[in-house]
Amino acid sequence: MRQVMLLQIVPALEAVLFAAGTDGLSTQELAGILQVPPHEVVALCDELRQHLSTRESGIQLLEVAGVWQLSTRAEHAHYLHRMTESSTSTTLSPAALETLAIVAYRQPITRSKIESIRGVHSDRALQTLLYRQLIAEVGRENAPGRPILYGTTDHFLQTFGLLSLADLPELPEEPQAEKLVLFEQESALPRD
């Protein structure tokens, strides 16, 4: 009976690991989330692993350094390779550019701070910038969860032709809320 109950948690386990992404989750963390004792977490993970392989899923369950993590299988690597080719463009999306501007002027900065400035989730933009090596992890904030701090790279300086960060143009006089209302028209920025 207990066994049956446990098996019903396998889909929940899969969902939680799916959403956790690359970070994965430790046995301890999973025990907390699923509200089962740690040794049962291990049994559940074995169950999920078996499920995934017998049903020929495209994803697999790995245990790396005490952390459980879903990942793709080696045999599909060439599809992922093709994915990177289709996604390389020579320009940055407006979202990526905005995110880069925030990192450049406010570094070091966490993802959640970036998102609170932009008003939307910025996972994808960050991923693009990391992939393009315009930004990199530069440390961890001394705060709960020790979130990653991002900063710009040397490659960023090169791409934008800057000698150093001090070389970044000063931001235009900060538009105050009043100005937002009064000047709805785009005003031309002074260029050098």
Place this chain on the structure above:
Amino acid sequence: MRQVMLLQIVPALEAVLFAAGTDGLSTQELAGILQVPPHEVVALCDELRQHLSTRESGIQLLEVAGVWQLSTRAEHAHYLHRMTESSTSTTLSPAALETLAIVAYRQPITRSKIESIRGVHSDRALQTLLYRQLIAEVGRENAPGRPILYGTTDHFLQTFGLLSLADLPELPEEPQAEKLVLFEQESALPRD
């Protein structure tokens, strides 16, 4: 034979959608990555969707904002809430929601038209929606002052789980003019 070949691609499809995460992939992109014609992509997606549901997976396949995307299932939401800190997306105020509904159903639309429907100034609601990137400027009206026209974004579709604008729930029936006639007798008032 061809059929068998195709089915072998289902795990690859799952793998690439897994890798794409929040971004999702369009039918067109999937066709390029998997090297199959677009109509077969749709068949494959149906196949994957069925796979996932018959094997009681914790994840499901959705079609949102023109892309295919894997997500967790609603019934596991409470486990996931336990895992993630409350997301950045706080709920919208009733005023912002009203404004959003007007933009969604009447786009492209100017601020003054929105205000005339709501009967109230809507600066703040608009500002909030722009900030949350649920709406964006989509052009200018060809009228005196060339007022800004607003429309909804892809992020709007994502947030509301819509495939496209055509997928918007239908507006409630508006009482027809004929109904006005019904009350003619009860009223001493002239009707036109």
Place this chain on the structure above:
Amino acid sequence: MDEPDYAIQLPHFTGPLDLLLHLIRKQEMDIHDIPIAEVTHQYMAYLSTMQETYLEVASDFVVMAATLLSIKSRMLLPQKATDVDTTEEDPRTDLVKQLLEYEQIKVSAEVLRERAMERALLFTRQPMDLSPYASVGPTPLVAVSVWNLVDAFRAIYRRLPKETTAAEIRTAVLRMEDVSRNLLERLRRYGRCFFFDLLQSANTRSELVATFLVLLELMKDQIVQCIQPHPLSDIEVIYTEKDVVSESMPAEHHDKG
């Protein structure tokens, strides 16, 4: 649901139409034949209560009050009973049209809200880092200049909701406390740091000014020390750990000024 008397206990209407619709639906009035005198009376009663508390939002409501009164007076004008096929329009027509359209939107907004809630139950995952799968590095960017960054930053500021700043003005004292607490927290963590770094976290000019004022106050109270080795060089701020009362609020001195 079945409140015996109308209106006043519900202060949060999104606008005059919302209030009007509420009064009409609540009294089960016929929206196509609104008893205008009755509705106007109720509307005014609500308005006077509201004006005591929500003065700033009242202007749109007042416009509606004027509209209602004008309709009421036009309807009081004598009419001929035989006037069935007159071309003169019912003074309520426009209002009814507007109310119906508004009600439609209100229902749709509710439908959208429900959809968003359903959608919020579904979680996706961050896109995978595909760089290990790329054969060569990403293709170099073309035609991006540093001014694109500046423009991007400006775009964000244009989008920032006004309310952030509106709140800052009204609750300046509170904000100073926040700034002060935040600054102290960081100083405690860093021990010593550069003045410029300390101000970098400020997002708006007023935040910048507030941070600066708080810093001056902390200097005065000898909670921090500032050293500038050479003229024009970056000032170093050193936390002297003198604020035994962890939540001491130097900002309090400012609320008169």
